[in-house]
Amino acid sequence: MKIYVETYGCQMNVSDSGKLVRLFRERGWSQTAEPGRADLIVINTCSVREKPELKLFSALGRYIPLKKRRPGLVVAVGGCVAQQWGEKLQERAPGLDIVFGTHQLDRLPELVEAVCREHRPLAETDFKRAPGGLEVAAGPGADGISAMVTIMQGCDNFCSYCIVPYVRGREYSRPSAGIIAEIEELVAAGVKEVMLLGQNVNSYGLKTPGELSFPVLLRRVAAIPGLRRIRFTTSHPKDLSDELIAAFAELDNLCPALHLPLQAGSDAVLERMGRGYTAASYLEKVEKLRRARPGIALTTDIIVGFPGESEADFGETLRLLEEVRYDQIFSFKYSVRPGTRAAAFPDGVPEEEKKERLSRCHHLQDRITAEILAAEVGRRREVLVTGPSRRGGGEWSGRTPENRIVNFPARDLEPAPGDLLSVRITEALKHSLRGKLLMGMEADAV
Ligand code: SAM
Ligand code: SF4
Numbered sequence: 001m002k003i004y005v006e007t008y009g010c011q012m013n014v015s016d017s018g019k020l021v022r023l024f025r026e027r028g029w030s031q032t033a034e035p036g037r038a039d040l041i042v043i044n045t046c047s048v049r050e051k052p053e054l055k056l057f058s059a060l061g062r063y064i065p066l067k068k069r070r071p072g073l074v075v076a077v078g079g080c081v082a083q084q085w086g087e088k089l090q091e092r093a094p095g096l097d098i099v100f101g102t103h104q105l106d107r108l109p110e111l112v113e114a115v116c117r118e119h120r121p122l123a124e125t126d127f128k129r130a131p132g133g134l135e136v137a138a139g140p141g142a143d144g145i146s147a148m149v150t151i152m153q154g155c156d157n158f159c160s161y162c163i164v165p166y167v168r169g170r171e172y173s174r175p176s177a178g179i180i181a182e183i184e185e186l187v188a189a190g191v192k193e194v195m196l197l198g199q200n201v202n203s204y205g206l207k208t209p210g211e212l213s214f215p216v217l218l219r220r221v222a223a224i225p226g227l228r229r230i231r232f233t234t235s236h237p238k239d240l241s242d243e244l245i246a247a248f249a250e251l252d253n254l255c256p257a258l259h260l261p262l263q264a265g266s267d268a269v270l271e272r273m274g275r276g277y278t279a280a281s282y283l284e285k286v287e288k289l290r291r292a293r294p295g296i297a298l299t300t301d302i303i304v305g306f307p308g309e310s311e312a313d314f315g316e317t318l319r320l321l322e323e324v325r326y327d328q329i330f331s332f333k334y335s336v337r338p339g340t341r342a343a344a345f346p347d348g349v350p351e352e353e354k355k356e357r358l359s360r361c362h363h364l365q366d367r368i369t370a371e372i373l374a375a376e377v378g379r380r381r382e383v384l385v386t387g388p389s390r391r392g393g394g395e396w397s398g399r400t401p402e403n404r405i406v407n408f409p410a411r412d413l414e415p416a417p418g419d420l421l422s423v424r425i426t427e428a429l430k431h432s433l434r435g436k437l438l439m440g441m442e443a444d445a446v
Contacts, residue, residue: 001029004038006059009046011233012197013079015148016105017044018138020078023109035063040074040112045081047163049335052081057093064095074112076100080167087123101125102153102168105133127169134174137182143386145192145418146229151179151217152198156207157236159263160274160341161306161334164199173198173205176212176220183224192384192418193229194221201232202239215243222251228420229384229401233259238276240285248293256293257403260286261301262324265316269306272345279320286324297372297402298324302331302361305354307345309334314357318364325368327402331361366430373404373428380438381406385419398423405432413437 003024007017020042021031032038041063045056056077067073076098077089083101090096097115100108104124111122131153140147154169155162183194196218198204205211212220221230230253235244237260247254260282264270267278289296302317321329333354336343349357383398389407390397396415397407408423415421415437422443423435 001039002032002037003029003040003042004032004035005042005044006035007044008052008055009044009048009079011148011195012150012199013044013046015138015150015197016079016133017042018141018148019105019133019136020044020108022139023106023136027109036066036070039070039072040076041066042076042078042108045077045079047080047084047167047337049332053085056081060093060096064093067095072116074098074115076108076112078102078105078108080163083125083167084163086125087121090121090123097121099123099125101127103128103131103133105131106136107132130172130174131169134172135178137185140186140189140191143417144190145384145386146195147186147191147193148195148197149179149182149186150174150197151201152204155199156203157200157276158274158341160272160345161303161337163337163340166339168199171200171203171207173208173211176205176217179217180220180224183221183227187224187226190418192227192420193231194227196221196230196232198232199234200236200239202235202241202244213243215241215247218244218247218251218254222253228253230254231257231403235260236276237261237282237285240289242288245285245288245292248289248296255401255403256296257299257327257401258289258296259299259301262317262320263301263303264306264309264313265318265320266309266313267316269309269313269316272308272342273303273306274341279316283320283323295402297327297404299328300324300326300330302329303334304331304357304361305334305349307334307342307349308347309349309357314360318360321361321364321368325372326365327372327404328369329361329365331358331365333358370428370430373433376404376425376433377428379425381423381425381433381435383408383421383423383435385415385417385421387417400433406435407432408435408437411437411439413439 005017074097078100082099089099098111152173154171155165156171204214381400383406385398389395395407422438425435427434
């Protein structure tokens with residue numbers, strides 16, 4: 001039996017899809033990349049931005065008709081759109097067998113069996129206290145050396161523009177014992193790098209009596225022998241504590257890289273977004289981070305064209321980009337999410353203006369990224385090999401601790417994914433670096 005999974009959206013969804021595949025593998029299924037050969041097609045949706053329904057219904061329009069050619073084929077939709085629409089999705093898309101919500105992931109195998117037995121559509125979208133599926137391990141990623149580990153789900157922040165608290169439910173921290181056991185297993189299976197995942201990892205454990213705080217969890221994870229690199233996402237700036245900042249100074253295997261979503265540079269816009277920090281308090285934290293871990297690479301999320309964002313407000317966002325000098329930004333046009341507070345805010349910014357602001361952000365960031373990458377030329381970097389380069393030509397690819405991609409010719413060595421090699425950076429490209437592998441004495445110890 002074969003499962004085909006199509007994933008939209010963020011890392012959390014990618015990790016959830018990994019969990020689904022794992023659940024079915026444990027039952028003897030295999031994964032296929034061809035929907036036409038599948039016995040089960042799962043679409044794992046995201047509704048954070050844009051028009052997710054359009055994309056979903058167009059996919060269903062392709063997959064449901066396959067049932068005529070493959071009797072017994074089951075089609076299922078999970079993730080945020082499934083959570084929002086519930087069984088109404090099946091009214092809009094007759095032939096859709098299963099709708100499963102964000103807390104029902106672990107029940108998909110059971111739902112598939114029930115559909116095959118009872119030949120009727122099923123929809124399960126209840127929220128539970130502990131979301132189902134959190135304890136399912138997705139296992140190592142495609143490269144075999146890095147893995148994503150979900151440590152919490154849901155969010156209590158209710159930023160005025162954001163749908164996540166409504167579709168993922170309240171914040172829930174997974175017990176630390178399970179997290180640590182999962183990472184120990186991953187490391188025993190050859191994983192060298194983990195990415196801890198949650199909507200706001202900084203508040204991990206704070207609402208569960210007796211649970212570890214996030215900085216303490218990080219220390220425990222960092223002490224697992226053989227784990228070379230730790231990353232985490234996402235960090236809410238308002239909850240970035242001094243203790244967490246200190247962990248960057250203290251823990252060698254905590255990578256010097258942090259995704260710290262700014263969203264906007266104007267205090268008035270931040271206030272209306274309900275973010276709980278000002279530009280000045282954000283900058284203060286950036287300064288502390290840079291003192292704790294000089295050279296730390298920062299990335300961020302930016303929303304342009306939030307209701308009421310004036311040209312002067314937007315100018316503040318550009319000013320912050322110049323001041324912080326992020327490695328990379330993920331910038332989005334504000335997109336109205338029905339049911340959120342901001343959906344009722346006046347003074348929407350015209351689409352053309354949003355587009356123009358987005359392109360100004362990109363333009364500025366391209367220059368900053370180019371300058372940051374150019375400054376790497378000549379430096380010696382420790383690179384964790386991820387596999388052969390996508391550019392081909394016999395080159396290999398890996399990432400620096402700051403998460404910058406480096407491609408390099410292998411010289412006489414046959415590197416393996418998971419090797420930590422010393423590379424001299426020789427060239428900066430638009431989004432990556434090229435380097436020369438250092439060997440013997442020139443490599444020093446890494
Ligand atoms: N929890 C994270 C945080 O607090 O920053 C972010 C999670 S959200 C899934 C990822 C990003 O999507 C946000 O940082 C924000 O920039 C963007 N986003 C969320 N809602 C949006 C909306 N309505 N329109 C445009 N972008 C949005
Ligand atoms: Fe959405 Fe804000 Fe929660 Fe992030 S912190 S998931 S942006 S509500």
